Amino acid sequence: MPPAGITYRIRVRMSARAIDEPHRAASPLELLFDLTFVAAIAAATAQFAHDIADGHASTGLVPFLLVFFAIWWAWMNFTWFASSYDTDDVAYRLLTMVQMAGVLVLAAGVPAAADHSDYRAVTLGYLIMRIALVAQWVRAGIEDAARRRTALRYAAGIAALQVGWALRLVLLETGALPPSAGLPLFVGLAVLELSVPLWAERTRATNWHPHHIAERYGLFTIILLGESVLATTRGVGGALEAAATSGPLVVMAVSGLVLLFALWWLYFLTPTGEGLSDRRHRSYRWGYGHYGIFAALAALGAGLEVAAEQTGHDLKASPVAICYAIAIPAAAFVVLLWLVNAPIVARPVPRPAAALGCALVVLLLPLAAPQAGVSAVVAAIAAACVLLVVLSIGPAAARERRSRETAALSE
Template identity: 30%
Template sequence: MPMPASDAGVLRDPTSPQHVTFLELFFDLVFVFALDRVSQGLIDDLDWLDLLQATVLLPAIWWIWMMTVWMTDRLDPERASTQLTVIGIMLGSLMLASAVPDAFGHRGWFFAGTYVAVQLGRSLYLVVVLRRHELRRRSMRTLFWFAVSAVPWLLGAASSERLRLALWALAITMEYVAARLDFPTPRAGRSPISEWGLAAAHMSERYRQVVIVALGGTIIVAGTTFGASDFGLHSVAALVVSFAVTGLLWRIYIYRAGELMCEALARSANPAHLGRSTAYTHLLIAAAAITVSVADRLVIAQPLARPNAAWTAAIMAGPVLFLLGRARLEYTVFSRVSYSRRIGLAVLVAIAPAMIAVPPLAVAAAMVAILLGVAAGDVAGWRRNPSIPTPPRAAAG
C-alpha cells in the first residue's frame, strides 16, 4: 500500500523491529483490573442472569483491547498523539471497568457512555490522523458502525435490567458481526481485513501477553482468597490445586502453538484474516481464565463444601473453555487438532455427572489430573511427530 511522505511519521516503519512498547505493556495493566471486575461479579452471585451479563460485558471489554491493539499494530507508538490516545483509552477503560459490578444497576449510563466514548473517540482519532492515507476509509467505516451501535448501548442504559441485557447484547453483536463482514457501510462499501495489514511478531506477542494478563487474574484471586482463609491444611491444598490448574493452563497454551503463533501468522497467505480469527480465539481463552478465577474463589474459600451442581459446573467450565480455545489456536497454527485436546475434552464431559457428587477440592483435583494428562500428551505427541506451522488457507473468523 502506498504511503505518502506526510504519513511517514504516523504509521509504524515496517522495516523496524515490531516489538511491543512499554506504552502497550502499561495499557494492559488496566485490563488486569477489568477482567477481575467481571470475575468478581460472578463470584459474588453465581446464577444464570449474572452469567448472561458477563457474556455481554467481557466481549465489550475485549473489543476495546482488541481494537486498540490493532491501532498500535499499524500506528507508530512513539508518536506523541498516539501515546496520548492510548493513555486516554486506558483511562476510559479504567472508568468503565470500575462500573462493571453495577453496570446492570445504577451505573448503566456510566458504563455505556464511557464505552461509546472510547470506541468513537479512537475511531475519530484514526480518521483525523490518517486523513491522507488509504486506511482512513476503513476508520470512517469503523466510526460509522460504532455510531450505529451506540444507539442500543445508550437505549439499554435507560432501560430495565432485562431489557438492558437484550439491548446491550444486540449492540455488541452488531459490532462483532460488522467486523466479521468487513464493516459494510452505505455508499462507502466494505473494508477488507487484508487492507489493514498486520505485523506478525507484534500481534503474536500481544496475544501471548493478554493470556498472561488473564491468567494473572487467577493468581490474584487465589492469593487474595487464601489470604482470607484460616490457612488450614485443606485451604493450603486448595491453593496448591488452584495454582496447579493455572500453571498447567499456561503450559498447555504456550507449548508449540502459542510459541509458534508468530511463524504461523507470517506464513499465512492472509495474515490479517488469520490475526482476526486468533483474536476471537483469545477471547475464548480470556473467558476461560475468568471462569477459573471464579472456581479458585469457590475451591479455596470452601474446599470441602457440600457438593453443588452449579459450583461443579463453574469449576469444570474453565478447563473446558480453555481446551476449546486452545484447540482453535492449534488449528490456526497447524491446521489440525491433536488427540490430547480431544481426549481431554471427552474425559471432562464423561466425568461431569460423577463430579456433582464430590466436594469442590476433589473436582479441582480432577481438573489438575486431566490437564496434566493433556500437557503430557502434548509433549509425547510432539516428540513423535514434530510439525512446522501450516495455517489453514482460510481462517474462520
C-alpha cells in the same frame, strides 16, 4: 538530553507499519495499557465470585459475560490498531491515555451493573474508550492515503455504534423500552461491533503484524492467569480469616496453581505467530474465538476464589456448583483452544481427541464432590489438565524438531 539511542517523537506521520518488520514486540505503552485492564477484569471476576458463593452463578453469568465483552472488545480493537499504526508520538500516547481512562471508568461501574443492572458507568467508560479509538482511525485516514477508505470505514462504523450504545442506555433508563429489551439490544449491537472490521477491511486490509498480535494475545492470557492467581489468593485469605490452615485448603491452593500452570503450558504450545503469518485470512476466527478463551480464564479465577474460600466458610453454593464453576471454564478453555488454533495451524495443540476427552472427564468430576469434597475434585481436574499437557508435549516437540531440520536443510 535524552539517553543515547532514545528519541522523543513529538509528531510522526501515521502510516501502515510493515507486516514483516523484524523483532516486532509489544511496546511499553501497550504494556501500560494492558495494566489498566487488570482493574476491570478484577472487578468483573470478584463480582462473579460473589454470585457463585451466594448460589446465583446462573443469574450472575450473563452480566459477567456482557461486561467482559466490553472489556475484551475494547482491548482487542486497540491491539489490532496498534499493530498497524503505532506511531508512539505525543498524539498517539494521549489518545491511548484517554482509552485507559475509559477502562477505569468501566471498572468502577462493574458492581452496579452486576447488582442492579445499572450499566451507566460501564457504558460511559466504553464510550470514552471507543471515541478515542475513533480519533485514532480518523487520523490514520487523513495521513495514510493508501488505506484511507479502510480507516474512515472503521471510524464511521465505530462512531455509529456508539450512538447505538448511548441510545440503548437512554431508552432503558427512561423506561421507553422494558428491561427485558436490554439483552437483545446488547446482542444486536455486539454483533454489529464484530461486523465492523469485516466490513471496513473489505476495501483493503490493515497491516497488522502476525507475531506482534500473537505476542499481545499471549500477554493478555498471562494477565488473565495472573488475575486467577490473585482471585485464588483472595479466597485463601478469606478462608484463613475464618479458620486455621487445613489440609483441604492446602490441597485447594496447590491444585489451583497446578491447574493454572497446566493451562498456561497448553496455551503456549502452539506457534500461533507462524500460523497467523501463513494464514492471515483466517485471523478473524482466531481473534474472535479468543473471547471464549479469555472469558473462560476470567470465570475460572472466580471459581477458584470460591473454592478456596469454602474451605473456611459455609457458603450457600453447593459443593457440586462450586466444582462446576471450575470445571466448566477449564473444559471450555481446553476445547476452545483447539477450535481457535485449528484454522491457523496444521496440527493444533491440543489434539481434538485429547481435548474432548479431557473436557469430558473434567465435566464429570464435579459429580463426585458430595463424597470426595471440593478440594479433591479440584485436584483431580488439575491432574486431568496436567495429563493433557503430557500428551500434548510429545507431538509439539516432534513438530519443532522437524521445523529445525527443515530450516537446516534449506540453508
